[in-house]
Amino acid sequence: MRLYLSALLLFLLAIGCSKTEYVNNPGGANELHDKPVGTSARPLLSASPYSSLRIEIQYMPGYAPDQNALAHVHSMLSSILNKPGGITIATSEIPASSGSTLNIEQVFQVEKNNRRAFTTSNQIAVYVLYTNGHFTDGNVLGAAYRNTSVVLFGRTIHENSGGLGQVSRTKLEATVLEHELGHLLGLVDLGTPMQTNHRDAAHGHHCNNNSCLMYYTSDTRDILGFLLTGSIPSLDANCRADLQANGGL
Numbered sequence: 001m002r003l004y005l006s007a008l009l010l011f012l013l014a015i016g017c018s019k020t021e022y023v024n025n026p027g028g029a030n031e032l033h034d035k036p037v038g039t040s041a042r043p044l045l046s047a048s049p050y051s052s053l054r055i056e057i058q059y060m061p062g063y064a065p066d067q068n069a070l071a072h073v074h075s076m077l078s079s080i081l082n083k084p085g086g087i088t089i090a091t092s093e094i095p096a097s098s099g100s101t102l103n104i105e106q107v108f109q110v111e112k113n114n115r116r117a118f119t120t121s122n123q124i125a126v127y128v129l130y131t132n133g134h135f136t137d138g139n140v141l142g143a144a145y146r147n148t149s150v151v152l153f154g155r156t157i158h159e160n161s162g163g164l165g166q167v168s169r170t171k172l173e174a175t176v177l178e179h180e181l182g183h184l185l186g187l188v189d190l191g192t193p194m195q196t197n198h199r200d201a202a203h204g205h206h207c208n209n210n211s212c213l214m215y216y217t218s219d220t221r222d223i224l225g226f227l228l229t230g231s232i233p234s235l236d237a238n239c240r241a242d243l244q245a246n247g248g249l
Helices: 005-016 041-045 067-080 104-114 154-159 169-184 221-229 237-245
Strands: 052-059 086-093 123-130 142-146 149-152
Touching: 041 123, 067 086, 067 169, 104 123, 104 142, 104 149, 123 169, 142 169, 149 169, 154 169, 169 221
Parallel strands: 052 086, 052 123, 123 149
Antiparallel strands: 142 149
């Protein structure tokens, strides 16, 4: 998520000023999910006003999420989010996209047509989409594109993991999804203030520690070589300190 970052941010600002209508949420509080990435960082991190988190994962046929990756994501979130009411992850299949590539506007439309989990009085909701296509930039594996919305480009992930000589799909999916969720949590300097300056100015809202989950390569194919021999990256001390200062554990 590098070369197209400026254009994506302009898109996010535009939709942040517009009204989103969800097919499955008529008359609901749409504005809770119609804001730029990082806007909901503190509500996602802290126990108030939402004591629990629901993650809705929708996937297109053939691209169901790896269950071991989801277990790792749940464990990681449980260690950093202050959600005494718990964290739940629900998955469901939706119809395939007709195109082999999708841009952010098309991903956004899929969400509007299919999303069912929305923030309520005491539970905040996050939406994750696994697509059957590539992003328009084939190097990109995932993106956080609104304040509670994430997409993983399933075809690109599958083509680059799980086969002979390839990186483990569990490791790749967990890395990409955790990285994008990190952006929803405001990392780095995207809604969660930095306690120490550790932003990599050359690569947008990413950490300058190349061993950190929030390093810029974590949602692109550039991470593949690292994951062949390395473990799923963790948040470094600076990222953890930022989250703690903004309501996390």
